[in-house]
Amino acid sequence: MAWGHRLATVTPRDGRGFALTFDDGRRADCDLLVGADGARSAVRPLLTDARPSYVATLVELTVRDVDRRHPDLADLVGPGNLWCVGANRILAAQRLGDGDLRVGISSRAEHRLHGKRELLALFDGWDARLTALIDAADDAPVPRRIEALPIGTRWTHRPGRTLIGDAAHLMPPVGEGANQAMLDAADLAAALAADPADPDAAIRSYEAAMFARTRPIAEMSARVQAMMLSPTAADDLTRFFATGPTG
Numbered sequence: 001m002a003w004g005h006r007l008a009t010v011t012p013r014d015g016r017g018f019a020l021t022f023d024d025g026r027r028a029d030c031d032l033l034v035g036a037d038g039a040r041s042a043v044r045p046l047l048t049d050a051r052p053s054y055v056a057t058l059v060e061l062t063v064r065d066v067d068r069r070h071p072d073l074a075d076l077v078g079p080g081n082l083w084c085v086g087a088n089r090i091l092a093a094q095r096l097g098d099g100d101l102r103v104g105i106s107s108r109a110e111h112r113l114h115g116k117r118e119l120l121a122l123f124d125g126w127d128a129r130l131t132a133l134i135d136a137a138d139d140a141p142v143p144r145r146i147e148a149l150p151i152g153t154r155w156t157h158r159p160g161r162t163l164i165g166d167a168a169h170l171m172p173p174v175g176e177g178a179n180q181a182m183l184d185a186a187d188l189a190a191a192l193a194a195d196p197a198d199p200d201a202a203i204r205s206y207e208a209a210m211f212a213r214t215r216p217i218a219e220m221s222a223r224v225q226a227m228m229l230s231p232t233a234a235d236d237l238t239r240f241f242a243t244g245p246t247g
């Protein structure tokens with residue numbers, strides 16, 4: 001095991017396995033390659049041409065030491081999360097374990113949300129007690145592209161390689177990705193341990209079960225993400241909690 005090495009290239013070896021090179025020049029060989037390298041997986045192209053596409057923009061801000069410096073905001077957010085849902089936009093805040101607040105602004109305004117002024121303009125007319133979350137932020141806003149793989153991404157089994165987690169099924173972030181990633185890891189490990197003499201049979205059975213398990217979750221995640229950033233998100237969300245995801 002070697003931490004802290006960024007995989008740069010993967011080359012199939014003659015016969016079986018792969019030669020790996022890392023960005024610091026280090027090299028390694030492996031017989032079985034499990035891509036657990038997230039949304040922009042370097043291993044994924046060995047199995048599929050599927051590429052993530054844009055879903056939304058999440059701009060992150062941090063309010064440090066919130067209890068001492070902004071007790072009003074600490075009270076507003078409370079011990080967990082605060083979600084304020086508007087038309088095509090969300091203002092959310094989460095208390096972190098270190099006493100900071102992580103503020104997240106989601107919208108579909110790709111490339112346009114770089115400064116506090118643009119963010120405040122997005123929430124023009126909102127209650128000042130809510131936009132204070134933006135005013136109080138300590139560092140420059142950090143915009144992040146939220147992406148997802150096409151729903152139902154799958155591949156034909158190829159020997160000696162597979163994917164788990166976001167590398168396999170990057171979904172809109174509505175609360176499932178980490179759970180599915182951990183389940184993938186446990187299922188793959190169990191399949192390999194149950195059939196150590198035939199790792200490709202184990203990978204085949206893992207992949208079949210993973211594709212079937214994650215497809216409906218990716219569909220649900222896309223539906224919830226679209227609902228959360230819709231023009232009628234607040235009403236839709238109320239209905240969702242009253243009647244369930246298909247209501």
Ligand SMILES: Cc1cc2nc3c(=O)[nH]c(=O)nc-3n(C[C@H](O)[C@H](O)[C@H](O)COP(=O)(O)OP(=O)(O)OC[C@H]3O[C@@H](n4cnc5c(N)ncnc54)[C@H](O)[C@@H]3O)c2cc1C
Binds near residue numbers: 007008040165167
């Ligand atoms: C805003 C947001 C909120 C979320 N909220 C939730 C939630 O509430 N619940 C939930 O279940 N999920 C949530 N998720 C999704 C969750 O974070 C991911 O699904 C999960 O982290 C995927 O785990 P992973 O191990 O597959 O990928 P990652 O956590 O992305 O880990 C991949 C690792 O691979 C490393 N890596 C990448 N490229 C290389 C390379 N070339 N060489 C070596 N290493 C590499 C990275 O450094 C990283 O350490 C959220 C995601 C976002 C963006």
